[in-house]
Amino acid sequence: MSEKIKKSAVTGHPVAHSRSPLVHGYWLKKHGLSGSYDRIDVAPESAEAFFGDFAASGLVGANVTVPHKEVAASACDWLDEAAQTMGAANTLWLDANGRLCGSNTDGLGFLGNLDQLAPEWDVSRESAVVLGAGGAARAIVWALLSRNFTHVHIVNRTLEKARTIAGEFGSKTIAHDWNSLGKLLGKADVLVNTTSLGMTGKPVLEIDLTPLPKSALVTDIVYVPLKTDLLKRAAERGNPTVDGLGMLLHQAVPGFERWFGVRPEVDDALRTIVLEDLGVNG
Incomplete structure (x- = not known):
């Protein structure tokens, strides 16, 4: 029986503009992993309920963008030192005990x-x-x-x-x-x-x-x-x-490692792909 595909996503409102799926998709393909990374638009009035019962989302973890970083942090059972200091989390994962954990990797x-x-x-x-x-x-x-x-x-x-x-x-x-x-x-x-x-x-x-x-x-x-x-x-x-640009790419590294078990590298190929998507000349 094949291993269950690990699903992750970027959450926020709006998230249609997010390049995070491009970044994580590149790493999944590069490392030959079968996971997925999508966009989930969470309306502000639904944010507290969504993060409060994160396990019900079916995700192993997520990135959090504006305006939900503070709400996500408050929903966590454990926060790293950076997230505690900033009162905001941009990276979430469920630990072995099902606790929601949060980090701020900015x-x-x-x-x-x-x-x-x-x-x-x-x-x-x-x-x-x-x-x-x-x-x-x-x-x-x-x-x-x-x-x-x-x-x-x-x-x-x-x-x-x-x-x-x-x-x-x-x-x-x-x-x-x-x-x-x-x-x-x-x-x-x-x-x-x-x-x-x-x-x-x-x-x-x-x-x-x-x-x-x-x-x-x-x-x-x-x-x-x-x-x-x-x-x-x-x-x-x-x-x-x-x-x-590198700040955007490097802040994604810890989350990918948490969710998929491989520490990815920010290389020139990734930078080029994101720049092309942005329509920016490197």
Whole structure:
């Protein structure tokens, strides 16, 4: 009798745009596995019930995207340290006892992307500057602190939002308003844009990079376009840069390993497939 096919999916609302099936489908085919990975649109009014009785879905696990990451976390019987810290889970699985477990792999995805495309990017760990104070910023701050950066500066137009995140992570994390950016850039080892500015259809991120040391790494979590205006300007002045696509790909690795028992690799072929689907030139 053939082994039961393991089913997984990306859950959220909406999810029609998600590239996760492309990523996991590539890995399933590459490793010759018989599992499946689909999209499941969970309406907001149904989310609590869906995640509360996740075992009834028939899935061995799932990815969770907006707006359900917090609801999913609250439904879990066990959360890893990152998901606990962020109050949000993007990766779910059922353990051997049927408990719903949750992880937040966004920060790991960020680190995996930089480790792959800019080896030794974190040799200088004195100061990191994070632009924005949304959910993505929270994951990036967690990731930078996990690499022992001395100071992580959160810069946001609404200071109170930056203060909220800074208050969650302790004394190494400092909130600033936008007017402080120039002074902070002068001492930055890493600059990360976590805002949607620069994304296709959004306004350009207008900041003066003149004070930024040429050695500072500049990265953007936006990946459409692949090379944002920020990354283009940084590269033109000689800064090392990393685009945001790899974060999307690397955050998917832990879930696939949990569900299907094989740790997949983010390779050039996968990157090319996703870029082609996005209609972006690599």
